[in-house]
Amino acid sequence: MLNNYLSSHNIIEKSLISLKDFKNLKELSTFMLNDAYYHELLSATEFLDNPNTQQFNDLEMMYLFVHNKKDMNEKKNRMTNTKQEYIRDLLIIYKQLLDNQLLFNIELTYVDKHLTPSLFQSLKHGNLRKYQEWLLTAPLGKGAKPYAVATLSRKMIILKSFLAYLYRSEYIQVPLHEKMLSSNVREDDIPNRDLGSNEVIQLLDYFKDHPIIHCFIAILTTTGLRIKELCNSRICDITYQDGDYWLNVMGKGRKQREVLLHPNIIEGIRVFRLRRRADFVLDSTDDSPIFTTANGNPYSYKYLSNYLTKHINKANITFIRMRRTPITPHFLRHAYAIISAENGATLESISPSLGHSNYRTTARYLEKRLSRKNSASHSWKNSKIIKNL
Structure with missing residues (x-):
């Protein structure tokens, strides 16, 4: 050797x-x-x-x-x-x-x-x-x-x-x-990975009695985290400043960024860890993973991605049955961009929040949804022709 x-x-x-x-x-x-x-x-x-x-x-x-x-x-x-x-x-x-x-x-x-x-x-x-x-x-x-x-x-x-x-x-x-x-x-x-508010609400409602999957869907959607970033997150990466919880993330190319954890997301993490029989106490010296399997081991990002993909696409929800391609955790990252834009966030603020190096990548996340939203066909909805078809 x-x-x-x-x-x-x-x-x-x-x-x-x-x-x-x-x-x-x-x-x-x-x-x-x-x-x-x-x-x-x-x-x-x-x-x-x-x-x-x-x-x-x-x-x-x-x-x-x-x-x-x-x-x-x-x-x-x-x-x-x-x-x-x-x-x-x-x-x-x-x-x-x-x-x-x-x-x-x-x-x-x-x-x-x-x-x-x-x-x-x-x-x-x-x-x-x-x-x-x-x-x-x-x-x-x-x-x-x-x-x-x-x-x-x-x-x-x-x-x-x-x-x-x-x-x-x-x-x-x-x-x-x-x-x-x-x-x-x-x-x-590029496949259609668009998910908007309505689809995410349906997913969260469907998995409301499954705290593990519910927590993952909620945190991925509200933070725009990559699945690998989620699996690598540790207790010591969470800080509390000016009334908000922040998660420090190491993204692609070793680029660091902070993502906001809303109070109900923090509560979801607490419930998740309770199910795993683990405490949830913020500690800057605790480098243990936030999310672990039932055996207490850190998640492999490929395993977690496959796990979520499998369960999400088995859900008896109309928009899932109608999709041509299976929904993966990466779709939830697109959902973060789309819902942020729907709520008034600009491309310039969405892009760094996702850890993108340039705005063009973020723009791709929004193009198809904005194209549908701005379609001239919407002006026909109240037309005489549509009403008399």
């Missing part, structure tokens, strides 16, 4: 991070998320001063790419959850390419220094194009359907960034990233 090599400080003579060393991709992902080897590897090989990347294999290059530091300020480098997503997506792509190499006409090239061939050094533009075309129809998404447009776009952005890194590092000699097919998300590709 990698640490055995580091103790010798010799040039790598065999594959140190290899698929055969791990039972499954989950185990490999866990190993690659540990950045301890990154610092030792840089020190042992003087990677920064003499970037001879030919001594590494594909998985080691993934490892170096994911943990690559660009700034002295640690807050400006990739966060752990971002690294986790990069590792997961890159390993899935790597396995897809390996499993279907005949379909993509990939001829693997063996490198003398390694016991395993290099997939990325074997890739040509034609192989990558065949892979991208295959992704459009392969049943890899939810319900054995193709990937959603946004999912496909995210994966291709990560792959393109990685291939550019390999080229800059002279690990590959062909700039594969330059000819990748575009996978940008168009406005028309």
Whole structure:
């Protein structure tokens, strides 16, 4: 393994991070998320001063790419959850390419220094194009359907960034990233995630006797929190100032913001924790999670997202039955933006409250609802034609 090599400080003579060393991709992902080897590897090989990347294999290059530091300020480098997503997506792509190499006409090239061939050094533009075309129809998404447009776009952005890194590092000699097919998300590709006051009230009323789900729906709607931000929130993140409760949140890109917790939301949290047999006392030194499972463990954001999605879409409510796509917790974030606008909040105040870097992202949350609201067809409601149909 990698640490055995580091103790010798010799040039790598065999594959140190290899698929055969791990039972499954989950185990490999866990190993690659540990950045301890990154610092030792840089020190042992003087990677920064003499970037001879030919001594590494594909998985080691993934490892170096994911943990690559660009700034002295640690807050400006990739966060752990971002690294986790990069590792997961890159390993899935790597396995897809390996499993279907005949379909993509990939001829693997063996490198003398390694016991395993290099997939990325074997890739040509034609192989990558065949892979991208295959992704459009392969049943890899939810319900054995193709990937959603946004999912496909995210994966291709990560792959393109990685291939550019390999080229800059002279690990590959062909700039594969330059000819990748575009996978940008168009406005028309964005699913309708609109929820307004009426829909949220129906959801809250439906789950009024389920304090756990009711609390989650209430807090996500009234704060605009991402599900991951909710799961990462701790008791010490709540402060009380000038008669209001505030939750300090670490969002995307390590951007901090405060969200207002209304008094009835605080009461909902209290009821939630009571059901979990836990006290709710504000304490600046208590770094335990606010929301825990019945076993007292912090929620995994993916588990909680799936849990809420499952129960919300089983609700016997007309607007849910009529929807073409299932409602996820992210819809409640859209609801926060829409309801804020309905109550007079401006785009300039909604955007930072959601932790958005630019107003354009927030505007997308509001476009479809405002388009319907401003439709000229509303002027027909009292027309003679409608009344005499």
